[in-house]
Amino acid sequence: MHGLVNRALQSFLSDTYGGECWAHVARAAGVDPGGFEAMLTYDDALTEAVLDAAIARLALPREMMLEDLGTYLVSHPDLEPLRRLLRFGGETFLDFLFSLDDLPERARLAVPDLELPELEVVEDAEGSIAIRCRGGWPGTAFILQGLVRAMADDYGALALLDVGEWAPDQATVCISLLDTAFHEGRSFSLAVDR
Numbered sequence: 001m002h003g004l005v006n007r008a009l010q011s012f013l014s015d016t017y018g019g020e021c022w023a024h025v026a027r028a029a030g031v032d033p034g035g036f037e038a039m040l041t042y043d044d045a046l047t048e049a050v051l052d053a054a055i056a057r058l059a060l061p062r063e064m065m066l067e068d069l070g071t072y073l074v075s076h077p078d079l080e081p082l083r084r085l086l087r088f089g090g091e092t093f094l095d096f097l098f099s100l101d102d103l104p105e106r107a108r109l110a111v112p113d114l115e116l117p118e119l120e121v122v123e124d125a126e127g128s129i130a131i132r133c134r135g136g137w138p139g140t141a142f143i144l145q146g147l148v149r150a151m152a153d154d155y156g157a158l159a160l161l162d163v164g165e166w167a168p169d170q171a172t173v174c175i176s177l178l179d180t181a182f183h184e185g186r187s188f189s190l191a192v193d194r
Contacts, residue, residue, distance in 0.1 A: 001047040001137065002114050006036035009047070012072045013054055021057060028053035041113065044137070051139075063163070066139045070146025074154065086151060093155035093180055097121055097129055097148070116140075130164070131173040141171030148173065156185030 014022040026033045029049040036042065055062055074083045085106075089099030104116040117136030123129050131148070133141045141163045152159040158179040164172040 001042050001044050002111070003036050003038045003040040003042060004111065004114060005137070006042055006047055006050065007038040008073060009050055009054075009069060010035045011076075011078070012069045015076060015078070016068070016072060017058065021054075024057055025050060025053040028056070047137070062139060063142045066142035067146035067149075070143035070148075071150045072146075073143070074147055074150040083154065086147075087154070093152055093157040093159070094177070096151060096155065097131070097175065100131060100148075119144075127177065129175040129177065131175070133171045133173070135169060138168040141166055141173050145173050148175065154186050156181060156183045158182035 010022060010026075013025055022035070023033050025031075026035065029046070029052070031046065031050060051062065051065070054060075055065060058065070060068075073079055074086060086096065089096040089103075098121050100119050101121050103119055107114050107116050115136065117133040117140050120132040120134075121129060122132065131144065133144060145161050145163055149159070149161050152161075157177060160176040160178065162174050164174045166172070
């Protein structure tokens with residue numbers, strides 16, 4: 001597993017549940033309390049051990065913890081650059097959704113050895129949207145669900161999301177877009193605010 005994923009999990013646990021929680025999880029998983037180096041690669045089993053220890057410590061379902069991690073990735077103030085990068089996907093929430101097809105390739109431009117699942121965005125006749133995820137780490141669809149839910153809020157859209165069919169190597173995130181202008185979204189401009 002790429003260190004960026006492990007570091008994101010570490011930061012999520014520390015920022016959301018406190019340093020004591022991270023220290024407990026690190027001990028239980030056999031990880032150095034200093035955590036992960038973002039640009040190294042780690043055995044997938046170590047990532048699973050951290051996730052299992054966090055689930056046990058917090059008594060949360062795996063899917064809920066992964067969805068919360070996805071929300072954290074775009075809503076925490078320390079991760080504003082990721083939010084900005086995702087907002088370049090389009091002016092509207094729909095534009096953003098249909099730009100997700102290209103997300104794995106765009107991510108590899110910045111981090112060549114980062115493996116993201118293949119994403120395919122499709123719209124059915126009723127206007128519902130599905131994001132099909134193939135490959136990647138089991139549970140990635142739940143992270144994507146949290147990320148997309150937070151981005152809907154960021155754009156001011158009202159959407160219902162659910163992970164439909166899923167298996168270890170593929171899953172579908174189903175999106176029902178109820179209102180594209182439900183509230184005023186967060187401000188965004190191409191210029192970086194100083």
